[in-house]
Amino acid sequence: MTKYSIAVDIGASSGRLILGYLENGLLKLDEIHRFENKIVKNGDSYCWEADKLFQEIKNGLKKCNELGVKPDSIGIDTWAVDFMLLDEKNQPLTEAVSYRDPRTDGMMEQVFEKIMKERLYLETGIQFQKFNTIYQLYSIKQNSPEILDKAKSFLMIPDYFNYLLTGKKANEYTNATSTQLVNAFTKKWDHDLLDLLGINKEMFHEIKTPKTVLGTLTEELVSELGFDLQVILPATHDTGSAVIAVPEENETIYISSGTWSLIGVENYFPICVTKALDYNFTNEGGIDYQYRFLKNIMGLWMIQEVRRNYNNEYSFAELVDLAREAKDFRAIVNVNDDRFLKPENMVQEIMNYCVETGQSIPSTPGEVAKCVYDSLAVSYQDAVHEIEEIFEKRFEKINVIGGGCQNEMLNQLVADVTKKEVYAGPVEATAIGNIVAQLMALDEIQHIKEARKIVKNSFEVKKYLPTAPITN
Ligand SMILES: Nc1ncnc2c1ncn2[C@@H]1O[C@H](COP(=O)(O)OP(=O)(O)OP(=O)(O)O)[C@@H](O)[C@H]1O
Numbered sequence: 001m002t003k004y005s006i007a008v009d010i011g012a013s014s015g016r017l018i019l020g021y022l023e024n025g026l027l028k029l030d031e032i033h034r035f036e037n038k039i040v041k042n043g044d045s046y047c048w049e050a051d052k053l054f055q056e057i058k059n060g061l062k063k064c065n066e067l068g069v070k071p072d073s074i075g076i077d078t079w080a081v082d083f084m085l086l087d088e089k090n091q092p093l094t095e096a097v098s099y100r101d102p103r104t105d106g107m108m109e110q111v112f113e114k115i116m117k118e119r120l121y122l123e124t125g126i127q128f129q130k131f132n133t134i135y136q137l138y139s140i141k142q143n144s145p146e147i148l149d150k151a152k153s154f155l156m157i158p159d160y161f162n163y164l165l166t167g168k169k170a171n172e173y174t175n176a177t178s179t180q181l182v183n184a185f186t187k188k189w190d191h192d193l194l195d196l197l198g199i200n201k202e203m204f205h206e207i208k209t210p211k212t213v214l215g216t217l218t219e220e221l222v223s224e225l226g227f228d229l230q231v232i233l234p235a236t237h238d239t240g241s242a243v244i245a246v247p248e249e250n251e252t253i254y255i256s257s258g259t260w261s262l263i264g265v266e267n268y269f270p271i272c273v274t275k276a277l278d279y280n281f282t283n284e285g286g287i288d289y290q291y292r293f294l295k296n297i298m299g300l301w302m303i304q305e306v307r308r309n310y311n312n313e314y315s316f317a318e319l320v321d322l323a324r325e326a327k328d329f330r331a332i333v334n335v336n337d338d339r340f341l342k343p344e345n346m347v348q349e350i351m352n353y354c355v356e357t358g359q360s361i362p363s364t365p366g367e368v369a370k371c372v373y374d375s376l377a378v379s380y381q382d383a384v385h386e387i388e389e390i391f392e393k394r395f396e397k398i399n400v401i402g403g404g405c406q407n408e409m410l411n412q413l414v415a416d417v418t419k420k421e422v423y424a425g426p427v428e429a430t431a432i433g434n435i436v437a438q439l440m441a442l443d444e445i446q447h448i449k450e451a452r453k454i455v456k457n458s459f460e461v462k463k464y465l466p467t468a469p470i471t472n
């Protein structure tokens with residue numbers, strides 16, 4: 001009997017419900033619902049529209065009825081680090097504040113007054129991003145302590161949506177690791193660290209791993225939707241799900257390319273050595289207790305903001321075409337500079353950077369786009385060199401997955417600057433990895449190697465070779 005699973009994949013720029021099932025050994029996808037996601041200003045805070053997003057999840061489930069689809073399971077994944085705090089009546093104490101909110105400015109440095117940076121990295125293995133959950137919570141403790149006093153439940157965004165679906169509370173492992181509050185070795189909440197920071201450890205829930213069946217829908221939702229299903233935990237950190245879908249059975253460097261570019265490798269143990277700290281790599285949790293040794297690169301957020309600055313006049317494909325036409329323009333920015341995390345105007349910020357560094361100044365949408373793509377490719381190349389230095393080996397190929405793998409110009413740039421074979425696809429890697437974890441929980445797929453073989457056979461993967469010869 002064929003099992004049907006729904007992946008709810010909500011990224012920073014868009015969300016989608018995708019139905020997945022096995023047919024003749026191949027994984028089939030049907031997109032049920034797609035919707036926009038964005039950060040909105042709520043008072044003085046930059047927030048996600050959590051209520052609207054949950055309504056979109058229900059809208060997508062209602063479409064199943066219209067399509068005559070009766071799914072067996074659902075799994076939710078989103079971006080990392082962000083969370084909700086619930087009071088004793090299970091009511092949210094704040095809006096869903098975004099990691100791009102400036103409330104964490106200066107918080108990392110204040111935390112280092114409580115715990116040495118090196119110790120924090122040795123215990124958690126997590127990269128130092130100013131917006132990590134640890135710094136968000138510390139900001140609340142410093143600026144609105146009454147909120148933490150009332151907090152009885154800490155749920156990350158997917159955990160919160162799972163709670164609304166089932167009434168059950170749990171923290172899923174892959175996303176919990178992104179908080180920088182989980183011990184990389186015990187894989188549990190680091191209570192010593194929480195005590196050091198004066199954050200009440202009682203509000204955190206039991207950490208559960210991908211493939212866990214959390215429960216079924218609440219009675220209210222069954223009567224609203226007209227059906228019930230199993231709510232299964234995928235890797236609820238979207239990048240954790242994306243990495244599951246890398247269509248490569250052997251070792252490879254992956255780039256999960258979307259709002260962020262997450263570049264790294266899969267590993268069996270956490271690498272918390274000084275060089276990994278200096279290069280700011282992370283050891284986020286993966287499925288089956290793998291580690292995702294990777295780093296955040298600012299990613300296509302920059303081109304999303306450039307597109308917005310030009311009043312969404314150009315599609316992403318048109319911006320690539322315009323960048324190709326600007327082939328002679330060359331200026332490189334440090335994409336990982338905090339100035340690009342949430343500038344008032346990304347185009348202006350890029351121009352200012354080029355003025356400050358004495359470079360040619362991009363003046364057309366094509367030149368700005370080319371500057372972004374060239375700069376991302378340079379940043380990827382630096383990360384590849386760092387990975388090969390730490391692993392003391394050369395990797396032969398790079399797999400690009402996610403929406404960004406549709407950018408053929410960037411894929412070719414990556415092949416040219418790294419001098420490696422680049423394999424681009426699948427586009428919906430996150431949703432695919434989400435579905436794979438559900439089908440594994442439903443005993444439709446037995447293990448990851450089998451899953452990756454199925455993904456490779458089921459979806460298009462385009463190959464890019466360096467235009468210059470590969471020199472070993
Ligand atoms: N046709 C296209 N040509 C070139 N680039 C594209 C195309 N379609 C999408 N993209 C790129 O893909 C990006 C979106 O990727 P994706 O859909 O994986 O992001 P998301 O899942 O919405 O967000 P997140 O990265 O937070 O998960 C866009 O910002 C854009 O740069």
Ligand SMILES: C[C@H](O)[C@H](O)[C@@H](O)C(=O)CO
Pocket residue numbers: 011078079080081099129178237238239258259260262296
């Ligand atoms: C904010 C996080 O760095 C971000 O969610 C990243 O981990 C990611 O997975 C983006 O899709």
Ligand SMILES: [Mg+2]
Pocket residue numbers: 009010011012238258402430
């Ligand atoms: Mg995504």
